[in-house]
Amino acid sequence: MRLENKKALVTGASRGIGRAVAELFAVRGAEVWGLGTGEPPDLAGRIAAAGGKLHWISLDLSVLETVEETIKKALEESEGFDILVNNAGITRDNLAFRMDLEDFRSVLDINLTAAFLAARTLGRWMIKKRAGSIINMSSVVGLHGNGGQANYAASKAGLIGLTKSLAREWAPRNVRVNAVAPGFIDTGMTESLPAAVREKMLEQIPLKRLGKAQDVAETVLFLASDSSAYITGQVFAVDGGMFI
Numbered sequence: 001m002r003l004e005n006k007k008a009l010v011t012g013a014s015r016g017i018g019r020a021v022a023e024l025f026a027v028r029g030a031e032v033w034g035l036g037t038g039e040p041p042d043l044a045g046r047i048a049a050a051g052g053k054l055h056w057i058s059l060d061l062s063v064l065e066t067v068e069e070t071i072k073k074a075l076e077e078s079e080g081f082d083i084l085v086n087n088a089g090i091t092r093d094n095l096a097f098r099m100d101l102e103d104f105r106s107v108l109d110i111n112l113t114a115a116f117l118a119a120r121t122l123g124r125w126m127i128k129k130r131a132g133s134i135i136n137m138s139s140v141v142g143l144h145g146n147g148g149q150a151n152y153a154a155s156k157a158g159l160i161g162l163t164k165s166l167a168r169e170w171a172p173r174n175v176r177v178n179a180v181a182p183g184f185i186d187t188g189m190t191e192s193l194p195a196a197v198r199e200k201m202l203e204q205i206p207l208k209r210l211g212k213a214q215d216v217a218e219t220v221l222f223l224a225s226d227s228s229a230y231i232t233g234q235v236f237a238v239d240g241g242m243f244i
């Protein structure tokens with residue numbers, strides 16, 4: 001699967017899954033714009049070594065008022081994006097009775113509302129061009145729920161509703177919108193979990209290993225590429241069979 005002559009915007013590209021997506025896209029020929037709060041020092045070098053070029057957009061997605069304006073500016077500079085990966089996400093876990101309103105809101109803001117704003121800003125351009133692929137990073141937790149993650153699960157379930165609704169609105173203009181639902185992936189987001197929790201999770205994974213960021217990136221690549229030209233409004237679980 002190649003992405004030659006395609007321009008992609010990847011949010012949360014500084015590490016973990018977003019970084020793996022940015023690198024894989026560049027290796028497959030795309031021009032990549034990474035978006036995040038701080039540019040990772042070594043990513044541009046790695047992408048250059050793969051023959052690509054990384055552009056960086058510094059943006060804190062929690063400041064919702066600035067999201068559309070910043071992305072519009074990037075759109076002008078890039079002269080249009082073919083692919084958007086709404087990957088940035090955070091967790092603020094707690095049991096529902098102990099969860100602050102602020103922890104509920106901030107997770108919804110970054111994981112869901114910022115993704116909506118980014119999709120709408122680039123969607124306008126894609127619709128005019130009659131081409132585009134948007135991939136939203138949901139989670140198995142958005143499909144099945146999880147105790148201690150009411151805010152996170154609501155944001156990830158919300159992304160699935162957003163995906164299906166935008167897919168219906170924009171399909172007539174050949175703009176596809178899909179979601180990926182990773183299971184337990186070995187990144188910064190999960191490394192701080194206690195060993196006992198990780199062991200318990202492993203027991204529930206038929207493929208008997210944690211996922212790698214690369215496993216998720218390969219699915220995102222498929223959905224971004226023309227190989228998935230007839231697929232829209234779908235949710236792809238990348239979870240080692242956790243919920244067969």
Ligand SMILES: NC(=O)c1ccc[n+]([C@@H]2O[C@H](COP(=O)([O-])OP(=O)(O)OC[C@H]3O[C@@H](n4cnc5c(N)ncnc54)[C@H](O)[C@@H]3O)[C@@H](O)[C@H]2O)c1
Nearest residue numbers: 012014015016017060061062088089139182185187188189
């Ligand atoms: N790791 C997992 O097991 C797992 C499972 C399911 C879904 N996911 C989802 O995949 C996505 C990537 O997760 P990851 O595991 O790579 O996590 P990570 O914590 O390693 O990376 C998250 C990325 O989002 C960026 N980000 C966070 N807040 C931001 C903000 N306010 N503004 C701009 N960027 C911001 C971070 O800088 C980072 O680049 C997330 O949406 C996450 O919810 C991860």
